Amino acid sequence: MEIAILVLSFIILVAIRVPVAWSIGISSLLTIIISVKTIPAFTTIAQRVVTGLDSFSLLAIPFFILAGHIMNKGGIAKRLIAFAKAIVGSLPGGLAHVNIVAAMLFGAIAGSAGAAAAAIGGFMSSQMEKEGYNKEYGVAVNVTSATTGLLIPPSNIFIIYSLASGGVSIGALFLAGYLPGLLTGFMLMVVAYIWAKRKGYPTANKSSFNLLLKTFIGAVPSLFLLIVVIGGIVAGIFTATEASSVAVLYCILLSLLYKEVQLKDFKTIFVESTVTISVVMLLIAMSLAMSWVMSYENIPQMVTDSLLALSDNKWVVLIIINLILLFIGIFMDMTPAVLIFTPIFLPVVTAMGIDPVHFGIIMVLNLCIGLCTPPVGAVLFIGVGVADTTIQKVIKPLLPLFLAMLVALVIITIFPEISLWLPGLFDLV
């Protein structure tokens, strides 16, 4: 009964264009009000919202968003694109590969798919059009590679997963993301290669060693940030929050050094970051309230029981969960989806002997695919907006890339070693 009210009211609210964050809050309220008296129910939800935000690990989220904005304006994104171009620009359909590699590098540092899609897409789409690429194909490449960057650390979504799962190590999740992220990126590049061959897209000349060296040196300070952040977290020197604050300081200093921004530009950067942060924080607050309502109503237990009643085969359950997550990812943004569904599915999968770190990777990749699913994926919207085209036109070139991501998801689900090998080397799983 409670479950039906929660799910139905949420779907109806989202469908009639109530903002997702408010839909989450309102459907939670409708659910809790059945079993708790009104005034205490209001106070309890208020309390869950405030105490939910009162968390030191959540601080990493605004900081990584801020770092991403500074990189975008401060010339860091530009240098990463130049480096990517020197490495893969000479493959057939080179600019598509440049986009994929740049998004993986940038997403890896900024920790946000939206930021990567906007930063890289804005820069690449005009170049690709100039060289005769189909614009919609450019958008398809941009959105799929931007979401892939989420798997590569540092990634805000793993911090959220760590919080929602009740403390899976952030260091382990970060390391676990590398190989699946590279694998997914590689799959996208295979599709881009075949597509370029068939469409006869241009192949640029091989970049000279000098250019490679020059762009590499240009990118070193940005790449060094990764070593500081990931190295610091894995080695236990920093918490993720401390690392993210150091990342902000580093990006400020670097962009001042590059002389691409002046002190007064930071006002704009801070305000723009504030916009992104504001939207994300309300989603987080409302999702935490919904997650609490669900556990109060015993919904995770019910889902566990019914899933286990369907099958006690690990693979069948994983396939069902994967399908549910793919469906959810289509109409729910990643952050609320992870906060709400981790507490529901994690007990089921751990009972079946699946490692929580491995499940985190499966879940994130799954929802990444959702972010670029037509008609409503959030990153798809950003990519289409940046290139000034429509979602309908993007669907056709998107399809093969989308399939590549699905294949990567299947491989990563079947072989936990891909996720767990690297953190295992550091004794983190």
Place this chain on the structure above:
Amino acid sequence: MRFKLNTFLEWTLAILLALMIIDVLWGVLTRYLLNAQSSWTDELARYFLIWIGMLGAAYASGKNLHIAIDLISATLSIKNLKRLTVFIALLISVFVFLIFIIGGSRYVYIAFKLGQLSPALHIPMGIVYSIFPLSGLIIIYFKLNDLAMLFSQKLNPSEWK
């Protein structure tokens, strides 16, 4: 008024964000360089985050930035779209009134009554939580202002979320 309030929130949020980053960096600095972390930095940063989260929710409401999935506005007539928009604004206002203002005020009241103080800085927790009903008031103001603009034809419902 609306414009001024938005600009005020924008500045406040940007400054809070800057203070928050300085605070956490100070914590890192004292921990690694002076080997004695100030006890208050973590606590203060968390309270900054509550304020940023709540005021940010209000700011994003004022600018209609909260993400909505638009599947139906193309299928509705202008008249029905307007009705729907009014309904959504009222729905959000009611929710915010119940949770942010009634629930939030009670939560603040309880914190004051119990005399809760923060562990390191000894700030009354009621002050920290008071941002909750306050942002609620701002959100409701924005939503009612949306309605007023909608009825005076200054706002196009298809642009509204």
